Amino acid sequence: MPASDATLAFLSSFLAIPVTYGVNLLFDSSKEKSELAVLCIGVLVLLLATVFAWLFTRPETQKAEPFFGVFCVFAFTSVMGTVIALELDGVIEGFMNFYLLYGEPYLRSAHGTLICYWDGIAHYAMLLMMISALSWNQSCHTVGMYWVGSMVNSMLVFMPANVLGKYGLKWSYLLNIPYLIVPFMFGWRAFRNQCDVIPQRKARQCQQSIWRRPVDLFFILYLMAASVIAVLRGFAILDCQLAITKDYIQYYEPYLMDPGMYGKLQMLVYLFYFLPYYLATIYGLLYPGNGWMVDWSLIHAGAAAQAQVSHIGASLHFRTPYVLRVPTEPEIQVVFFAINASLLLVPQLLAYRCVRRPGLFCKAQDENQVTEASENHVNHLKAA
Secondary structure, eight states, rough: OOOHHHHHHHHHHHHHHHHHHHHHHHHHHHHHOOHHHHHHHHHHHHHHHHHHHHHOOHHHHHHOTHHHHHHHHHHHHHHHHHHHHHHTTSSSOOOSHHHHHHHHHHSHHHHHHHOOOIIIIIHHHHHHHHHHHHTTTTOOHHHHHHHHHHHHHHHHHHHHHHSSSSSSSGGGGGHHHHHHHHHHHHHHHHTTTTTEEHHHHHHHOOOOOOOGGGHHHHHHHHHHHHHHHHHHHHHHTTTOOOHHHIIIIIOOOGGGOOOTOHHHHHHHHHIIIIHHHHHHHHHHHOOOOOOHHHHHHHHHHHHHHHHHHHHHHHHHHHTTGGGSOOOOHHHHHHHHHHHHHHHHHHHHHHHEEEEHOGGGGGGEEHHHHHHHHHHHHHHHHHOO
């Protein structure tokens, strides 16, 4: 794939800026202002972006990597996310006002603003890295799994909270469905194409007792503490009558009582999705040979980064009512940031450890078997 494909994808993503401005002008001058009209505009813009990506991408590129065009469209919409975030914070004006009024008004919440920033900065960077890697015939597996975790967590919180929260649904809610389906499809294909075998000699060097792996012992202690926190916060938003849960939600994280429901949904994701991962990872660190550890550490790191940036930012953002923000007492802020910063940073370190030293988690085979497995893996990728 030539580098020009990636360059053109990068430059074309900035067409989102004049497109949003022009559509906003046309909508303001139109007499027909309705939610259904905004949905139709959104579908039309996505279709035009898809057609454009399909036309400028060479046929051999499309055949080698069918997700290339999808990533280009998502990069285009990520720039739109940046435009929305800047308009929400009053930096710019007259670009996406029609969409915030008639399309997705729940984006005007603190959580909505933060996920727009995350989509426009973090997701955009990940998409450009994947597009560039594919342009140079390199693997985008590592970044792709991180992106899958971030996207899935974002949608698992955002979509149900919009239904259950105070903002209500609009027709444009349907525009979010591809952002849930595509990451699942990409992740499923990535899982099928993974190769998790290494030479037996290298595996023996890595698969030592947990007492001789102090870094992994630290991660186990962290995962145990994170499990307790997940249960504590999950029970707190479920109106548990224990004094500790009541005190926590009242004094340390009052944002969890926000009627927008984003904080509550995120804590439920921690309780029902992150907690099983914590327990499974403790097992994976104690007992070597679990090939799923590397990919799932990347998915978890992406999900944790998106979750914590959105949660911390929304807990402090001016769009959150003052009484629901983090209290200003120093001792409370120390606890708040200690908990949430660790939930943000340690998963990144765990993913780095798993990617850089995967020997503990891969199946040990002799040199000839590894060579044969690698060749079969490459042939499978070419056939795909």
